[in-house]
Amino acid sequence: MGSHSLLGEMVATERTPCAFKRWRKFVIRSQTFLALPILAVLGVPVFAQVDLSGSWAYRSALGNVGGPRPVDYEGLPLNDAGRARALSYSESQLSMPERQCLFYAPTYLMLGPFGLKIWNETNPDSGSTIAWKIGAWEDRAPITIWMDGRPHPSKNAYHEKGGFTTGVWEREILTTYTTHMKANMIRRNGTPSSDQATMTLHFIRHDDLLTVTASVEDPIYLSEPVHWTRMFQLDPEAPIPSAGPPCIVADEGPKEGAVPFYLPGKNPFVGEMTKLYNIPEEAVLGGAETMYPEFRKKIKDNYVIPGKCVRDCGTPTGR
Amino acid sequence: MIIYFRSSRMQSAVDFEGLSPRRFSTSLRRKKTTSRQHCLGDHEITMVRKKMRSALFAALMLGTCGSAPPARAQANENIEVLRIRPSFYVIAGAGGNIGVQIGTDGVVLVDAGAKGDSGQVLAEIRKLTDQPIRYIINTSADADHVGGNADLAKAGRSIFLVGGAAGVMRLPERLHITWQDDTTLRIDIDAGVQTRLFHFGDWKAPATMPSWQGDSLAQWERAGSLKVATTHLRGGYLRKNGVPYSDNTNLMEHYDVVSERNGEIWLIVTTTVRDPRYLRQPYITAAQFKKEPDATRWDPTPCSARW
Numbered sequence: 001m002g003s004h005s006l007l008g009e010m011v012a013t014e015r016t017p018c019a020f021k022r023w024r025k026f027v028i029r030s031q032t033f034l035a036l037p038i039l040a041v042l043g044v045p046v047f048a049q050v051d052l053s054g055s056w057a058y059r060s061a062l063g064n065v066g067g068p069r070p071v072d073y074e075g076l077p078l079n080d081a082g083r084a085r086a087l088s089y090s091e092s093q094l095s096m097p098e099r100q101c102l103f104y105a106p107t108y109l110m111l112g113p114f115g116l117k118i119w120n121e122t123n124p125d126s127g128s129t130i131a132w133k134i135g136a137w138e139d140r141a142p143i144t145i146w147m148d149g150r151p152h153p154s155k156n157a158y159h160e161k162g163g164f165t166t167g168v169w170e171r172e173i174l175t176t177y178t179t180h181m182k183a184n185m186i187r188r189n190g191t192p193s194s195d196q197a198t199m200t201l202h203f204i205r206h207d208d209l210l211t212v213t214a215s216v217e218d219p220i221y222l223s224e225p226v227h228w229t230r231m232f233q234l235d236p237e238a239p240i241p242s243a244g245p246p247c248i249v250a251d252e253g254p255k256e257g258a259v260p261f262y263l264p265g266k267n268p269f270v271g272e273m274t275k276l277y278n279i280p281e282e283a284v285l286g287g288a289e290t291m292y293p294e295f296r297k298k299i300k301d302n303y304v305i306p307g308k309c310v311r312d313c314g315t316p317t318g319r
Numbered sequence: 320m321i322i323y324f325r326s327s328r329m330q331s332a333v334d335f336e337g338l339s340p341r342r343f344s345t346s347l348r349r350k351k352t353t354s355r356q357h358c359l360g361d362h363e364i365t366m367v368r369k370k371m372r373s374a375l376f377a378a379l380m381l382g383t384c385g386s387a388p389p390a391r392a393q394a395n396e397n398i399e400v401l402r403i404r405p406s407f408y409v410i411a412g413a414g415g416n417i418g419v420q421i422g423t424d425g426v427v428l429v430d431a432g433a434k435g436d437s438g439q440v441l442a443e444i445r446k447l448t449d450q451p452i453r454y455i456i457n458t459s460a461d462a463d464h465v466g467g468n469a470d471l472a473k474a475g476r477s478i479f480l481v482g483g484a485a486g487v488m489r490l491p492e493r494l495h496i497t498w499q500d501d502t503t504l505r506i507d508i509d510a511g512v513q514t515r516l517f518h519f520g521d522w523k524a525p526a527t528m529p530s531w532q533g534d535s536l537a538q539w540e541r542a543g544s545l546k547v548a549t550t551h552l553r554g555g556y557l558r559k560n561g562v563p564y565s566d567n568t569n570l571m572e573h574y575d576v577v578s579e580r581n582g583e584i585w586l587i588v589t590t591t592v593r594d595p596r597y598l599r600q601p602y603i604t605a606a607q608f609k610k611e612p613d614a615t616r617w618d619p620t621p622c623s624a625r626w
Contacts, residue, residue: 075570171542173577202577204587206544211605215579225579229587229605262551293491294509294616 024110031258050172050205052132055240056116056232059209068189070269073281073286082221083285088269089190092260095252106163106185107146107199110142110214117240132167133172138244141227145176152179159195174203186216186226194220208234224288331390337386398436400443408447413440414463425453434466483531483555485564486512488572489606494586495617504537504545509619517547529553529566545574557592565592565596584610 070091078086093099104112117135122128130143141161152164163181167174178199186193197218204211210232217225254260262268273284280302289295400411410417415435417440419426426448432440444452455468499505504517516583517537524534533552540546549570557564573589585607592602 043613062473127478170578172544173575175577177580202575202587204544204573204575204577205547206540206573206589208590209573209591209603211573211575211587213577213585213587213605213607215583215585217581225581225583227585227607227609229607231589231603231605233603293493295620296491297620 002293016225049129049169050174051212052174052203052205054117054234054236055120055238056118056210057235057238057240058113058115059231059233067185069272070189071267072189072273072284073187073191073290074273074283075290075291076187076220076286077224077226077291078191078286079221079223081211082192082218083287084264085192085221086190087270088261088264089185089192090260090262091189092254093190096254096259097249097251097256100252103161103182103191104140105161105181105197106140106143106165106178107181107184107186107193107197107214108137109134109143109201110212110230111188112137115235115240116210116232117242119242133242135240135242136244138247140244142243143178145174148253155186163199172205174201176201176203186218186222192221193218196220197222209233224291226291228282342607378537398439400447410443411442413437414466417467419444419447421448421450422453425450427454427456428452428471429456430464431455431467431471433463435472437467437470440467483564484515484533484535484549484552485517485555485568485570485590486557488588488590489604493611493617494608495614507619509617512619512621517545524551531555533570538610540573547572547574563597564592564594567596568592568594586610 044228069089072084073083073195076082077109078125109116114137119133119135120129121131121133123130131147134143134145136142143162143165148166152166157164157180159180159182161182163178165176165178167176168194169175170309178201179195181193181195181199183195183197185191185192186197193216197216197220199217200215202211202213205294211229212232213227213229215225216222270284271281273279280299283290283295283299289298359588362603398413399411400459401411403409406421408419408421410419410432413436415430417432418429420429425442428444431437435540452471455471486506487510490508490510492508495507495509497505497507499516502519504519506515506517507513508515515532515535517535519537522536524624529551531553533549535547535549537545537547547570549572552564552568552570554563554565556562569592571591571593575589577585577587579585586609588606588608590604590606592598592604594602
């Protein structure tokens with residue numbers, strides 16, 4: 001990969017005599033200092049960078065901590081293939097011995113309930129940031145955002161758990177692009193994402209607030225990009241670990257080799273949202289039009305306020 | 320002219336989640352009151368409040384001074400309609416007494432009577448006016464006071480979205496952003512037809528009562544980022560299930576525009592609500608709006624009792 005050239009240079013400088021090393025740093029930094037006004041005069045955009053490092057506590061007040069209902073695809077632009085795949089998913093897959101330690105894809109950054117630990121890796125010669133790192137969670141691999149302009153790998157390259165991410169600064173907003181993710185999900189109820197999905201993130205800092213907005217495109221399961229925005233707040237008094245605890249497989253029920261799933265038309269949770277809240281099934285099953293405000297007007301006549309519940313309220317069998 | 324829409328899940332429907340019948344009823348009433356408020360200008364609110372006070376006072380008088388001989392307007396076997404003042408009636412005989420205040424833009428009911436009589440009650444109201452029912456103020460949770468809520472509410476029109484500056488930007492909605500003048504950025508919001516004004520420069524807020532949209536001072540930060548501080552708000556609701564914010568609320572917003580690889584342009588609104596009265600810590604949210612190519616889908620819709 002392109003990073004190897006930089007990594008090699010870093011290793012080489014460590015073998016460089018100290019006096020020459022200091023001189024080299026001085027020259028590089030001086031060149032950088034002189035280059036900035038020259039670039040400005042030439043009209044080349046020079047974007048300021050913002051320090052994103054620190055422990056950022058999760059602050060999205062409408063969070064996903066509780067998790068979604070098994071079949072609730074509202075607001076997701078699923079195509080037919082995505083919907084069919086989602087409906088085949090059983091929550092019990094999470095308990096399979098083979099999948100208990102299967103990490104989520106980087107899209108989980110926008111779905112999970114944890115804060116972010118962010119730091120930068122610098123070039124010891126120039127002091128410039130080579131990469132921003134986002135620490136791992138217990139169920140998500142660390143994410144490296146390469147800032148040195150390296151290209152993305154071949155489309156045939158191996159897909160890592162953390163994907164492959166590059167970033168650029170645009171008006172003090174860090175914009176990143178992630179490819180080479182593993183197939184995973186875009187909602188924690190099995191709504192699928194393929195290994196061809198890509199994700200664009202924008203990191204926007206305002207004082208101690210960090211707004212992260214995501215756009216995920218998936219030519220296999222989505223008919224339009226899906227967008228999310230999440231909030232984080234700098235919290236220096238509660239450091240967030242840069243890595244999650246080790247994952248230990250335990251017996252949670254499903255036998256090794258068995259894959260819980262539902263055959264087409266057999267998912268028992270399809271009508272759950274309708275039974276509970278009278279939300280029409282066409283809304284529950286998602287699709288691009290469920291993202292837009294006018295969809296509410298389209299189905300409003302089908303919506304009836306649920307009747308008085310007297311037993312098992314809040315459950316699918318509530319009456 | 321810029322039109323944005325917001326991509327959103329159907330949170331409004333989900334907001335009914337897990338509510339027992341009693342709580343649901345309470346929540347619905349509260350939302351009605353709230354959203355109606357967001358549909359009105361401050362002057363209108365004041366007038367409606369005066370009317371509501373009059374209606375409540377009249378209802379109270381009816382209960383305590385029931386022997387006083389009111390003027391009779393209409394009557395039939397089951398229900399009596401009593402005219403208390405030119406625009407205020409009491410419908411008796413349909414469970415608890417029902418106060419009917421008729422205004423220029425709608426009807427306020429004090430209680431809804433028993434469920435079985437609501438059809439006849441509605442018919443009597445229709446004889447008095449064709450204005451929509453805007454509010455039902457329940458003075459008790461007993462069946463003879465709230466039994467008619469559901470049926471009469473179906474004949475209503477107003478309802479409530481979370482509104483006012485502290486809550487409105489999180490609704491599924493479109494925005495229409497224009498410069499009202501050189502120093503005032505105007506955001507029209509189609510959900511409930513609300514308007515926010517962002518004032519630049521050394522604008523000074525007029526000495527008026529607190530309002531739903533408050534006084535917003537705006538300034539550009541770095542390239543393309545707009546910071547808006549809003550104060551002087553009238554208390555309202557952050558969520559449709561009744562989570563409140565008070566008159567002491569300070570609202571800080573950041574508006575940022577980002578471009579996607581597919582050419583889409585998105586407006587990201589980061590909102591921090593600080594309310595020392597009702598919140599222990601800042602309430603931080605964000606919403607996203609996609610820029611639309613034209614205004615063909617701009618469809619301002621007044622507050623609706625249905626959704």
